[in-house]
Amino acid sequence: MIKTENIKKVFGKNEVLKGISTTIDKGEVVTVIGPSGSGKSTFLRCLNLLEEPTSGHIYINGEAITDRAVNKMEVRKNIGMVFQHFHLFPHMTVLENVTYAPQKVKGMSKKEAEQTGKNLLARVGMTDKEKAYPNRLSGGQKQRVAIARALAMEPEMMLFDEPTSALDPEMVKEVLDVMKGLAETGMTMVIVTHEMNFAKEVADRVLFLDEGVLMEETDPITFFSNPSTTRAQRFLKKVL
């Protein structure tokens, strides 16, 4: 479903990604882990072209989205994204946040969008807050709304950029539970995270990035019990 070929990203003189090639299949849940500054967020942001790779190709369902001629908006409609700092629209209520894009981007009627939106809010356990504004919500609630907002576009895949890193510890679980539920529905997910237990439990595959290089790419059991590179061994020693 997603295929990256030797993608590189350079910011100024700093080469953040040094040629990442991988394939993510439909329905797969992949976690991307690595020390901070390893390029994992940049890698994720390349997948929906929030960052444009300096070189290399990305294919989604066989289409080269890194071609200049490709309409980025069309690509992004199909890829949901959840951010570390939520980025809910503060001037809209929870329900408006969730129904906005389906109406404006997909041309859905208000009624239909609200029906879908309410179902999604129920799914993430936020029904009672649909009329609230984002700044009345806790971090965990915001993130659950953000997940619902992304799902409202009915994307084929979801990207998560450290979705629990900005949360108070007691709110991490509610967000991870929603993500677990989503993984069980067969959604294709790419998750940048520091939650090693979540990676162990939910991921089909782990990508370990360090200094812009994809060092390891393996199933979580092998990765966590028997990492092959010394970099990964050192990293795991620090975080586990």
Added chain:
Amino acid sequence: MNLDFSQIVPYIPFILEGIGATLKFVSVSILAGFILGTILAIFKITGFWPLKLFADVYTSIFRGTPLILQLMIIYLAIPQLTGYDISAFLSAVLAFGLNSAAYISEIIRAGIMAVDKGQTEAAKALGVPYRTMMLHIILPQAFKNILPALMNEFITLTKESALVSTIGYLDLMRRAQIAGADLYRNFEPLFFAGVIYWVMVTILTLIGRYVERRMRQSD
């Protein structure tokens, strides 16, 4: 002390008519300045350099020269070139509208820049096109942030509007001067006009506070 407010009583209707004249051209100027200022602000933040250059030069010229000079050029100097006999009203609206657009564009630009970059990213990630995003996501948040500065600009414009008395537009100020000349007394009509300006500005301030409160609902 030589003060007699009863003397201006016959002139009160004449002076009060100036309120309408002032409000008429100030509101048209504000509207024009606001729309043009928004467009200029968007020019300034686009990556397309000719638009940015145009907006920057525009702002530099209109902020870098006196408003009264701009007014005179539009009313007196340009007709010399074109032969078109421009009315005092149209000159006033043009000068004030074009001038305030320069200031408003800077205010709005700053407001747009102050909106969290994450908002743009979230909208992009949802596939929202640029124009729609600007209109529904970025500008509403920018306007909320800049409302006090914008209100300030409107108040300044209302007060500065007295400059149009110099081209013979019968605004509040001009009418007070005419009354003063007729009566050979200036204190009373000017004081009266001053009170009216103050009341107008105070009302504008109160409206601004009300709008600000309404927009803070989501906080």
